[in-house]
Amino acid sequence: MLLMSGLLERKAPMTEDWKEICENLDYAFQPIVNCYTGDVFAYEALLRNWENCGFASIFDVFDQSFADRTLYAVDLELRKKAIEKFCTIEGSGAKALFYNLDNRVLEMPDYSPGNTQGILSSLGIAQSNFYFELSERHEFNSYSETIQILNQYKRQNFRIAIDDYGSGYSGLQLLYHSEPDIIKIDRFFIAGVHKDQKKKLFAENIVNMSHLMGIKVVAEGIETEQELDFCREIGCDYLQGFLIAHPEREIQNLHSTYILNNDNSHFGKRKGENQSQLIEERLTAIAPVKLEDEGVSILKRFHKDSSIRLLPVVSDKNEPLGIIREKDLKQYVYSPFGISLFQHHFNNMGIETFVTKIPMAEVNNSLEKILDISAAYKRSEGILITRNGTYLGFLDPSDLIQLLYEQKLAFARDQNPLTELPGNYTIHKNLAAVLEKGEPGQRIVFFDFNHFKPFNDTYGFRMGDRLIILFTEILKKVFNLDKDFIGHVGGDDFLIIQSDVQGDDSCKQVKQAQASFAEGALAYYSDEHRLKGSLQARNRKGQWESYSLISVSAAVLDVKAPGSTTLDQLNSLLSDLKKQAKSRQNHFARLELNQSMSDLKPS
Known part of the structure; x- marks a missing residue:
């Protein structure tokens, strides 16, 4: 190590002040994890203790050294410091290191290639595990010269990443010229992306364009579960942010795996899992x-x-x-x-x-x-x-x-021709997945119309079909099509599977669907029946009877844990729960399903 230190000093001399500053500066490491497993793919080295060295920010450190014409010397010394500390992380040999490169080092008179290779070689780190992060913060003076240097890095097996992609004006140009291995989507496009349609469009297209070019994507700045879910949904490869872990100076506090919210009961995820076997x-x-x-x-x-x-x-x-x-x-x-x-x-x-x-x-x-x-x-x-x-x-x-043809053909066979919703085959497959996983926050909702037969007998099947279509549209508006599964059992029976339910949210949605349908159905009655609030129709025995206007019953089942409940038992349970809902004035019934049928708890 003394020999290596001497090499650096000869290659890039520094003033005594900068030597002291570099000794006092430190690095924290923030994990970059696999989007699905939470396994650490890499750690990013982030400069720390700059405030105690008299600087206003991290950028100020490099701006000052650039002004002093010692940027390359300082950067190389800090690079060595980051690599040495990275080597002390348990299992670092199997991980990658991301290092932020200030592209202005290329303008320094003492710049010379090959020093990083020497540092890594002396410490036994593979060059393919070292990523230079390029930023749009400082524009490149000469793209042709930069390309030559980057190509030289690539030939030596170093990796290139673009940091804060989308934050500057030259992002596409930098992407085009640098041909990186990884891009990191800027935090701006991630913050609140689940609530911003424009950000969704930008983020999704960045991911698609990157994958089209054979480039992996890191979503940085993940701070909420909703942001994490969206980044998975659009196909990001890796995640980084405070939700996973804060930057850590104490090496012993770093882990090789971080627990993520693996919401595999999410309908879209289940669909992906089913398709992955076919692929x-x-x-x-x-x-x-x-x-x-x-x-x-x-x-x-x-x-x-x-x-x-x-x-x-x-x-x-x-x-x-x-x-x-x-x-x-x-x-x-x-x-x-x-x-x-x-x-x-x-x-x-x-x-x-x-x-x-x-x-x-x-x-x-x-x-x-x-x-x-x-x-x-x-x-x-x-x-x-x-x-x-x-x-x-x-x-x-x-x-x-x-x-894709086989998938569409299978879906068409199972699809209800009237509502175009998935039918019983897909419903049973998703119910089986719910029972198997039994993850918290899952709910099954069974809807069944009240007094549908009298309506059909009075107004005809075509009007009955229009009511079924009306309810289908209500379900699509009330529930989240990206997260919730909506299936058509047949006739006037529908089934919803919800994931990641927070508190009483799903019940509010259920009651909203009930109220919207009861109100919307009024338009399908004659003025006479609307004013009376009922109609006369023959019952199953052929006798005339008065029936209330159509509404919908809802049976809600909370699934709390995986267990031994079978699909047949579940169907029987939902049938009994539906009868309870129909017998109640508010047409609503709800139960909790824990480990077995014997653990049912009214709620």
Whole structure:
């Protein structure tokens, strides 16, 4: 280490004042975690103790050193300090380190490449685990010079990330020129995104564009469960923010996994889980090329199997980097000295020179989302599928289209032709998932019309169908289509599955649906029946009877824990609960389901 320190001082001399400042500055680390598992993918190094060194902000440290023309020397010393502290984190060898690079270091007269490589090598850290974070805060003086330096970093196996993407005016230009491995969506687009349609549009398109280019996405500044849920929904790969963990200076307080709100009962998530099995069945499990593989071995694989037109390339963490296409190597394969020429180019330029980035997506994304990502890519070579960020397989475009066709066909078979809502097959599948997981905050709501037969007998089935459509539209307005499952059991019976219910919210929605339907149905009666508040119709025995105007009963079941309750028992329970609701003046009944049928508690 003394030798390394001496090297830094010779390469980038500093004043005594700056040496003292660097000694007093410290680093905190904030985890960047997998969006679904909470496993730590990386830690970001964040400068601390700058206020005790007389600076107004972190930016002030670098602005002052830039003004003193010592920015590169200071940055290199701090870089070394961050890497050394990172090495003391348990399991750091399997994690990545994000380091914020002030691009103005490239303007310093003492700038010279290769120093970071020396620091990492001396500490046994793989260069592929080191991410330089570029920011839009300072505009690049020369993109051509910057590209040369970034390409040099990439050839040395360093990774590039764009920080605070969307915060400045040159974001797209920086994205275009830098070809990063990761972008971090600026906190502005994440804060309150679940309540802001414009932010949703921006964030979703940033993710889609990034995945189309084979770039992973970090959502930074996550502070609420709603923001976390949305970032998962749009397909972000990694999360960072106070909800997961604050920056931590004390290394012993850092963890390798952080508990996230795994709301797998969310309807959209369940749908994704169901589809992921179909996707996996269609995947082509092409053994990937690794960064350390020899060039000749790659050529041999294409020679050995003529059906292979591409080979996925992965990092030492099994993260997909892109593909090597057989057609790009033809000039080497068919020329007299092709293999020798290829090996020469391979050794000089590195494997990444031959890598083409293509779209990638998580296996638990919806088929529609994966198809959108693939379809937007003009060359349509397929898509790399990952699980929790690691390579799983390759999906050919034709297989993806076939999957989507099969899914739509299956949905059409189960779909109710009148309401276009999912039918009994999908309903039972979702009910089974609720019983299996039994996570808190789940509710099943069963709706059944009151006095529907007398209405149909009086006004005809066409008017009855119009009432069913009216109630369907009310359910779509009252409940959250992104989170709640709405199914049509048949006739005048409907079923809702809600997730992440807070307090009494779902019951308010249930009662709102009941009230809206009772009010809306009045328009379908004659003036005479509306004024009377009833109508005369024959009962099932053929006798005339007076019936109240149509309304809807609601049976609400809170599922509190997984247990031994079967679907048949659940259906029987809902049937009994529905009878209770119909017999009550407010047409409402509610129960709690704990571990078994014997644990039912009235509420």
